Amino acid sequence: MEHYDLVIIGAGPSGYAAAMRAIDLEKKTLLIEKNTLGGAGISNGALSSKTLWELSRDMLAFRKNLDRYQLEKPRAVWKEIQSEVQSAVSERIHLLRNHLQELQTNAKYTPYIDYLEGNASIISEHLVEVETEKERLAIEADYIIIATGSRPRYLPNISIDEKHILTSDGIEHLDDFPESMVIVGAGVIGCEYATIFSGFGQTKVYLIDKGDSILPFEDPDVVAVIEKNLEAQGVHIHRNSSLSHMERKDGKVVYQLDFSDGHQEIFEVEKALVSVGRIPNYENVWKEAVPVKMGQRGVEDNDTKTSVKNIYAVGDITADISLVNVGELEGRYAVEKIFDVPSKKLIYENISTIMFLNPEVAGVGLNEKTAQSNGLNYKVVTTDYSTIARAVAMRNTQGFIKLLVTDDEEMRILGMRVVGEQASTAIQAVALLISMGKGIEELAECVHPHPSITEGIQESVRALLGKSILKSGLLKEKVNCYCYNCEKQERIMI
Structure with a gap:
């Protein structure tokens, strides 16, 4: 043996x-x-779906650029996308x-x-x-x-055949772009696939959401940007709805929704994607x-x-x-x-994440929802992408940086969210400081390459320290610093 x-x-x-x-x-x-x-x-997971996302993002950007030159928009060929x-x-x-x-x-x-x-x-x-x-x-x-x-997790009473009603295991084996698709589940994976298929511009996407907003774990300002773009790409969000029935019928997928106001509706699409966790x-x-x-x-x-x-x-x-x-x-x-050689204890507080949406959303540490549920007082700064030279040069200023720190002299970093182009490249320094339990002074004096998205993080830190170039509160919705008081449940501008 x-x-x-x-x-x-x-x-x-x-x-x-x-x-x-x-x-x-x-x-x-x-x-x-x-x-x-x-x-x-x-x-059937991270690499394959993110490759789809990259191709979809390229197609969406290409179609938008053609508008500038009044050129006819091309159609993506599914077999070529699938092959890639x-x-x-x-x-x-x-x-x-x-x-x-x-x-x-x-x-x-x-x-x-x-x-x-x-x-x-x-x-x-x-x-x-x-x-x-x-x-x-x-x-x-x-x-x-x-x-x-x-x-992928299945739902009871829904017959998944990976041809008409699919999970992420079957979505990449489609024969062609469906004309219409409903996505069950408005979490990260559901929203990513809604972004992907709407980005290619050949599928009418419906997204079922139990609550009144998608991505229920994220802050409202993050969700607002994603929802706005999904709807601009033609995604219909079934808010405050629950799926009561879904079946294949005459080559289509028929589903019934029960809405929180008591009424019911029946819809028909070509394909369905069940995305309710793993x-x-x-x-x-x-x-x-x-x-x-x-x-x-x-x-x-x-x-x-x-x-x-x-x-x-x-x-x-x-x-x-x-x-x-x-x-x-x-x-x-x-x-x-x-084998008794760990250099330090396993921690999750500095885990960096990215949601492949439009625009991408990167995060590390706490967001405001979590900080408030934990009963924390904190300071927060939001810096709009329109203040960042690199975003202006890319001609895409949609998005913002949000940084949370402790409400004390130390201003230890609690977390950060970046919504916008190149979001994932901007968070690693902050993740390192969180793992080290450090404050924000180190970020304030770094010399960042110009122009770069990370300059927006530096400006955010300087705003919290009271020495930013663009002063907090002077330009509407551009750079704003607040203190949040958990006991009073209110924000106060600083």
């Missing part, structure tokens, strides 16, 4: 990252994957596969990494069984990491004799450690944040924790 220091079940972002960290520590490691190398981080997405996915999988092959033939790394394609099941605390196409293997392991990821892949991963404890949202873990002393869980299988960068962070950290 083959023995390993570490067996990792799942070769998605978290599992692959864990394996590479184990190699660094010279631990004999077996990485197992039953489907596609790279997992949902590549296929598949090429991106194949490139990434090919890179990872070649990397593994190189590791397994390089004398420096050969003793530490093996890779199997097959179905793995944890039989006991130290025994893993792997069924490949050719054989069934028994593997002994000192430690095990579960990194089996997640899949659920962990845990079925048949371990036998009943292995007491891994599950919670409502996934495997219960304490700092990546499960209820079984030598078994760890990382990525979407857990109840933590379901993001590729978080999964990779957890994978590396779990390995360090197992």
